[in-house]
Amino acid sequence: MLPRHKRFIGILITLVGVTAAIYLILTSFQDNLLYYLTPSEAVTKNMDDQSTFRIGGLVEMGSFKRADGSLKASFVLTDGIESIEVNYTGILPDLFREGQGIIVTGRFNKTKVFIASEVLAKHDENYMPPDIHALEEPTL
Amino acid sequence: MIPELGQVFLVAALASALLQFLGGIGLFSRKNENIEAFIERITMFQTFSLLICFGLLTTAFLQDDFSVLYVASNSNTALPFAYKIAAVWGGHEGSLLLWVLILSIWTFLLSKDRALKSSPDLRIQSLSILGLISFGFLLFILYTSNPFERLLPSPIQGRGLNPLLQDPALVIHPPTLYAGYVGLAVPFSLAVSSLLTVNNHQWAMHARTWTVLSWVFLTGGIALGSWWAYYELGWGGWWFWDPVENASLMPWFLATALMHSLIVTEKRGIFNGFSTLLAITAFSLSLLGTFLVRSGVLISVHSFASDPQRGLFILGLLAFFSGSALIIYSIKQKKNKQEKLHPLSRESLLLLNNVFLCASAGLVLIGTVYPLILEMLDLGKISVGPPYFNFVILFPFIPLLFSIGVAVFSNWSNDSKNLINKVSPIILIALMLGFAFTFIYGWDSLLTLIGVFLALWTILTGISPLIKNRYSINKSTNIIPMMLGHIGLGIMILGITVTSSYGITFDDSMNIEQTSTVGDYEFKLTEIGKRNGPNYLAQYASIEISKDGQYVETVYPEKRVYDTSSMPMTEAGIEANLFRDLFIAVGEDIGGGSWSMHLQYKPLLRLIWYGPIIMILGGLIRVFLGKKQTERHQ
Numbered sequence: 001m002l003p004r005h006k007r008f009i010g011i012l013i014t015l016v017g018v019t020a021a022i023y024l025i026l027t028s029f030q031d032n033l034l035y036y037l038t039p040s041e042a043v044t045k046n047m048d049d050q051s052t053f054r055i056g057g058l059v060e061m062g063s064f065k066r067a068d069g070s071l072k073a074s075f076v077l078t079d080g081i082e083s084i085e086v087n088y089t090g091i092l093p094d095l096f097r098e099g100q101g102i103i104v105t106g107r108f109n110k111t112k113v114f115i116a117s118e119v120l121a122k123h124d125e126n127y128m129p130p131d132i133h134a135l136e137e138p139t140l
Numbered sequence: 141m142i143p144e145l146g147q148v149f150l151v152a153a154l155a156s157a158l159l160q161f162l163g164g165i166g167l168f169s170r171k172n173e174n175i176e177a178f179i180e181r182i183t184m185f186q187t188f189s190l191l192i193c194f195g196l197l198t199t200a201f202l203q204d205d206f207s208v209l210y211v212a213s214n215s216n217t218a219l220p221f222a223y224k225i226a227a228v229w230g231g232h233e234g235s236l237l238l239w240v241l242i243l244s245i246w247t248f249l250l251s252k253d254r255a256l257k258s259s260p261d262l263r264i265q266s267l268s269i270l271g272l273i274s275f276g277f278l279l280f281i282l283y284t285s286n287p288f289e290r291l292l293p294s295p296i297q298g299r300g301l302n303p304l305l306q307d308p309a310l311v312i313h314p315p316t317l318y319a320g321y322v323g324l325a326v327p328f329s330l331a332v333s334s335l336l337t338v339n340n341h342q343w344a345m346h347a348r349t350w351t352v353l354s355w356v357f358l359t360g361g362i363a364l365g366s367w368w369a370y371y372e373l374g375w376g377g378w379w380f381w382d383p384v385e386n387a388s389l390m391p392w393f394l395a396t397a398l399m400h401s402l403i404v405t406e407k408r409g410i411f412n413g414f415s416t417l418l419a420i421t422a423f424s425l426s427l428l429g430t431f432l433v434r435s436g437v438l439i440s441v442h443s444f445a446s447d448p449q450r451g452l453f454i455l456g457l458l459a460f461f462s463g464s465a466l467i468i469y470s471i472k473q474k475k476n477k478q479e480k481l482h483p484l485s486r487e488s489l490l491l492l493n494n495v496f497l498c499a500s501a502g503l504v505l506i507g508t509v510y511p512l513i514l515e516m517l518d519l520g521k522i523s524v525g526p527p528y529f530n531f532v533i534l535f536p537f538i539p540l541l542f543s544i545g546v547a548v549f550s551n552w553s554n555d556s557k558n559l560i561n562k563v564s565p566i567i568l569i570a571l572m573l574g575f576a577f578t579f580i581y582g583w584d585s586l587l588t589l590i591g592v593f594l595a596l597w598t599i600l601t602g603i604s605p606l607i608k609n610r611y612s613i614n615k616s617t618n619i620i621p622m623m624l625g626h627i628g629l630g631i632m633i634l635g636i637t638v639t640s641s642y643g644i645t646f647d648d649s650m651n652i653e654q655t656s657t658v659g660d661y662e663f664k665l666t667e668i669g670k671r672n673g674p675n676y677l678a679q680y681a682s683i684e685i686s687k688d689g690q691y692v693e694t695v696y697p698e699k700r701v702y703d704t705s706s707m708p709m710t711e712a713g714i715e716a717n718l719f720r721d722l723f724i725a726v727g728e729d730i731g732g733g734s735w736s737m738h739l740q741y742k743p744l745l746r747l748i749w750y751g752p753i754i755m756i757l758g759g760l761i762r763v764f765l766g767k768k769q770t771e772r773h774q
Contacts, residue, residue, distance in 0.1 A: 021499070025506060025532060032528035036521035054523060068732030071649050090647045091727035091736045094699070094708040 034105060040082040042114075049108045052117075055084065056103045064098055077104065077114070088116040095121035143208050143288040146196040150282060153189040153244070156182045157275035160247075164268020172260045179267050183251045186274065187244040194241050197287055198228050207294035210234060210287045216298035216704055218675045219306075226311040227301045232434060232450075233287035235314060239430070240277045242315070242322045246350075247274065250326055256346050265333035266326075273325055276457045284450045300704030303676070309368040317361025317388060321426040323354025324391060327398060328423035331416045332465050335472040341412040344405035347419065349766040351402060352621075355395045356759035362388050363752035371712055376645070376723040376740045378748055381529040386508045387429030393501040394422035397494040403618065404487045407552065411491065413473050418494070420469060424462035425501070431455055432508070482555040489547035496540035503532045534587075541594040541633065544626060545601035566604065570597040581743070584641045591637030595630045602626030621765075624758025632751025638744040647727070649734045659741040661722060662686050666694075668735065676700040678711070681726045681735065685715055697726045721745040 035053040037045065042055050055077055063076035072089045075098075086104055096102060096119060106116035162168070163178045197210075201224045206212040214231040215224055229238045247270040250256065256263045281287070304310070327347040334343035365385065370378040379385065398418040405415040431454040481488050507524040515521055549563055550556040574593035578584065602623050648656045650665045657663075667682040678698040685692040695713030702709065713724040720743045727736030 021535075024535065025503065028528055028531050029510075029524070032525055032531070034523045034525055036523055066730060069649055069651070069730060069734035071647060071730065071736055091725075091738050094710055 036103075039077055039079045039084045042084060043082040047108055049110055052105065052107045054103055054105045055086075055114065056101065057084075058101050059096070059098045061098045077102070084112075084114050086114045086116050088119050090119075092119055093121040142196050142200050142203075142205065143290060146193050146200075146288040147286070149189045149193045149196070150278065150286075150288070153186050153193065153240070154275065154278040154282060156186040156189065157271050157278055160186060160271025161268050161275060164264050164271060172264065175264050176260060179264060179271075180251050183244070183248050183267060183271075186271075187241075187248040190237075190241045190244045194228070194237060197234060197237065198225060200288075201225065201228055204298065205294075206296070206298050207290055207292060208287075209289045209291035212291050212295055212298045214299070214301055216300040218703060219301055220674055222308075222311065223301055223306050226305065229314050230301050230305050233281070233285045233289075235318070236277065236281050236285050236434070237287050238315060239318055239322060240274055240281065242318050243270070243274050243277065243325060246319075246323055246326055247271070250329075250350070253346065259338065259342060259346070261337040262330065262333050262343060262346070265337050266329040269329040269332055270325060273329070273461065276460070280450075280453050280457065284453055300675075300702070303700070303702040303704075303707065303709045304372065306702075307368060307372055309364050309372070313361060313364040313368055316357050316364060320354050320356075320358025320361050320395075321388075321391060321429060323350065323357055324395060324419075324423045324426045326350040326354065327402075327419040328461075328465070331419035332468055335416065335468050339472060339474060341405050341409045341415075344402045344412070344415055347415075348399070348402045348406060349763055351395060351399050351419075352759050352762045352766070355392070355399055356756050356763065358388065358392050358395055359752050359756050359759070362392060363749050363756075367749050370745075371714060373710075375710075375725065375738060376712065376742070378639075378745070381507075381526045383508050384429075384433050386504050386529075387425075387432045390501045390504050390508075391422050391425040391429060393497045393504070394418055394425055397497040398422050400490050401494050404490055408487060410479055410487065413469075414491070414494070416469060416473065418498075420462060420465045424458065424465075425505075427454070427458040427461060431458055482553070484550060484555045484559055486547055486550040486552050486556075489543055489550050493540055493543055493547060496536040496543075499536040500533060500540075503536065504529065507532070538590065538594065541598055541629075544629075545597045548601045548604065548622075548626070563601075566600050567597065570600055581638065581642050588637060588641040591641070592634065595634035595637060598630030598633065599627050600630075602630060618762070621758040621762035624761065625755050628751045628754030628756075628758060630751070631747050631754060635744045635747025635751060639742050639748065643740065643742040643745075646739045648737050648739060649730055650737050651732075651734050656737065656739060658722075658739045660687050661692070661741060663722075663724065663737075663739055665735065665737070673700065675704070676702040676709075679726065681713075681724075681737070683713060683724050683737075685722055692722075695722075695724055697724045699726045699728075716746060718746055719743065 035051075037047075037053060037055055039055055039057045042053070047053060057077040057079045060076040060078045060083060064073065065075070066073040071091070072087070073092060074085065074087045076083050077086050078084075086106075088104070088106075093102075100121055103120040104114065104116040105118040105120075106114055109115050160179055160182045163175055163182060166175065168178065169175055200208050200211050201215050202221075204211070204215065204217050210231060210233045214234070215227045219227065227234075229235045247267060250270070251263075251267055253263075327350055330343045330347045330350070334340070362385075365388070366378045369380065370376060398415065401411055401415040401418055404411045431451065434450060434454055481491075507528050511522050511524055545566070546559065546563055549559060556562075570593050573596050574589055577592045577596075578589050602625075605619055605623060644659050646656070646658050650656055650663075652665055652668065655662050655664045662685070664684040664686070665681060666684050669680055669682070671678050671680060678700045680696050680698045682694060682696055684694050693715045695715050697713030698711040700709045700711060701707075710725050715722040720741060723738075723740035723742065725738040727738060730736050
C-alpha cells in the first residue's frame with residue numbers, strides 16, 4: 001500500500017468516527033435536553049403534554065395545598081405575570097416554601113396542570129432562578 | 141491592624157511573583173547560576189508571604205474580627221473553632237487565597253526538585269511560568285476579591301458560615317481539590333518551558349511524579365466531594381453531573397491521560413507532542429473549572445453569590461494562559477519522529493485509551509458548556525441533565541475499560557504475540573463471575589452484565605501481574621501503582637454499576653410505629669423528637685431497621701435549623717457496611733401525625749469511595765518510588 005493510500009484510509013476512518021460521534025451526541029442531546037422556561041414562556045409557547053421541560057418561578061403565597069398524611073402536593077408557580085398550577089408527589093426540598101424561588105421539571109397534563117417529577121430549591125437562601133431577579137427587588 | 145498587614149504581604153507576594161517571572165526570562169542576569177539562585181530565593185519569599193497572609197486571615201477569623209468584610213460574611217461568634225478555620229476558605233475570596241497559596245507551595249516544592257536541577261533551562265523557565273500564573277491570580281485577588289477588605293462600621297455579629305459547609309469532609313474537600321487543580325500547573329509549566337528551551341522529551345521524566353501527585357489530590361478531592369454530597373445534600377445521590385462536579389472531572393480525565401502518556405514519552409521518546417498538548421489542556425480545564433465555580437455563571441449547588449467582573453477576569457486569565465501556550469506549541473513543536481507504531485503494542489493501546497479519556501472529557505465539556513453558550517447567545521435556556529451524561533459516557537468508557545485490561549498484557553514496541561491466548565482465560569473468568577454476580581443479584585439488563593464484567597475484568601487484569609509473575613515485582617516502580625490504580629478503578633466501576641442497577645429509592649409517608657419495606661429491609665418509625673445542637677435546633681426521627689424480623693440497627697436522621705440561617709438542613713441516617721448502604725432522610729411533617737421519609741437501599745455503594753482510596757494509594761506509592769528512582773539516576 002502506498003503511503004498516500006494509507007493516509008487516505010486513515011482520514012476516512014477518522015471522518016467516519018467523528019461523524020458517528022457527532023451524530024451520537026446530537027441525538028442524545030435531542031433526547032435529553034431540557035428547556036428552561038419562565039411561567040410566562042411556558043404559557044405563551046403553549047407546550048404540549050408530550051414534552052418535558054423545566055419551569056423556574058416563585059411559589060405563590062397561599063397556594064400550597066396538601067391533604068394530611070399524603071405525599072401529594074399542589075401549588076402555584078408564578079413569575080408575576082403568568083401562573084401555573086403544579087402537582088407533585090414526593091418529598092419537597094428543605095428550602096421549599098411559599099414565596100421561594102424554585103425549579104420544577106415535568107410536563108403538562110391534558111388540563112394544563114404541570115405534573116412535576118422533580119422539584120429543586122437551591123441550597124442557598126439567596127438563590128433566585130434566573131430571570132426572576134427582576135421580580136425579587138420590588139417585592140423586598 | 142491585621143488586615144492591613146495582610147494587604148502588605150499580599151502586595152509583597154504579587155511583587156515577588158512578578159520578579160520570579162521577570163528573573164526567569166533573564167531580565168536581571170543572563171547567567172543561569174545567578175538566575176537560579178535569585179528564583180529560588182524569590183519563590184521562597186513568595187510562599188512565605190502567602191503563608192503569612194493566610195495565617196493573618198485565619199487569625200482574623202479566630203478573633204471574630206467582623207470589621208473585615210470577608211470574615212463578617214462567612215463567620216460568626218457561635219461557629220465552632222474548627223469551622224472558623226474552615227470558613228477561611230468557605231467563601232470566594234478566601235478560597236482564591238488558598239488557590240494561590242497552594243500554587244506557591246507547588247512552585248516552592250518544584251524549586252526543591254533535585255532531579256530537575258540537572259536541566260537548568262527547563263527549571264528556570266518552568267518556575268518563571270509558574271511565577272506568571274501566580275502573578276495573574278494575585279492581581280485578580282487584589283483587583284476583584286480582596287479578602288482583607290474592611291467593613292466599616294463593623295457589625296457586632298457575622299453572617300455565619302453556610303451550614304452546608306459545616307462538615308468535616310467539607311473542611312478538607314476544597315484544599316484537596318485545589319491542590320489537584322493547581323498541581324496541574326506544574327506539568328503545564330514544564331511542558332511550555334520545554335517548548336521554549338530544550339524542546340525535547342526530557343520534561344516528561346520530570347513531569348511524571350508531579351502529575352501523579354496532583355492526580356492523587358484530584359482523585360481524593362473528587363471522591364471526598366462525592367462522599368459529602370451523598371450524606372450531606374440530603375437525598376442520597378453520590379454524583380449529580382452538576383457543572384461544578386464536571387469541572388473537576390474533566391481535568392481528572394486529562395490528568396489520567398497525561399499520566400499514562402508521559403510513561404510512553406519518557407520510555408520511548410514518542411508522543412511528545414501529545415503529552416505536551418495534554419499537559420496544556422489539563423491545566424486549561426483546571427482554569428476553566430475555576431472560572432465555572434468562581435464566576436457564578438452556573439446554576440448549581442456550588443454557585444453562591446456571584447459577580448460578573450470576576451468571571452471576565454478569570455476568563456481573561458484562562459484565554460491568556462491556554463492561548464499563549466497553544467500558540468507556543470504550534471510554533472515550537474517539532475514534528476514527531478516518524479516511528480512505526482504496532483497496533484497491538486503497549487504504546488498504541490495507551491494512545492487509544494488516552495483518546496478515549498479525551499473523548500470522555502470532551503463529551504462532559506460539551507454537556508457542561510453548551511447550555512452556557514446557548515444562553516450567552518440568547519438562544520434560550522436549556523439544561524443538560526444526568527440522562528445525557530449517563531448515556532454518552534458509556535461510549536468511550538466501555539471500550540476504554542476493555543482495552544485497559546488488554547494493555548496490561550501487551551509489550552512495549554512490538555505487537556504482542558499470543559495476546560488472545562493471554563487474555564482469553566481472564567475474559568472467560570470475568571464473564572463467568574459476571575454471570576454468577578447477576579445471578580445472585582438477579583438479572584437486570586445487558587448493560588449491567590457488561591458493567592460487572594468490565595469491572596471484574598479490570599480488577600483481574602490488575603491483579604494478574606502478581607499471579608502470573610510475569611514481572612518480578614521489584615523490577616519496575618510502575619507495576620504496583622499500576623495494579624492498585626487498575627484494581628481501584630475496577631472496584632469503583634463495580635460499585636457504580638451495582639448501585640445504579642440494583643439500588644432502590646422510595647419516598648413514603650410514615651406514622652409513629654408504622655413500618656415501611658424497602659428491598660429486604662423493614663424501617664420502623666419509633667419516635668420523633670427535638671434536640672439542641674451547638675448552633676442549631678434539630679428535629680430527629682428514630683428509625684429501627686430490621687431484616688427478616690432480625691433487628692439490625694437504629695438510626696437517627698435529623699432535620700436541623702441553624703441559628704444564623706432560616707435554611708433547614710437534612711442530616712441523613714445511614715447504616716452502612718461493605719455490601720450495602722441504608723439511607724434514611726426525614727422529610728417534613730405532612731399532617732395527620734405523618735412524616736414524609738426518603739428511604740434508600742444501595743448495594744455496594746461504599747465501593748464507589750473505596751475504589752478511589754486504592755487508586756490514591758497506588759498513586760502515592762508511585763510518587764514515593766518515582767522520587768527515589770529519579771534521584772538514583774542522578
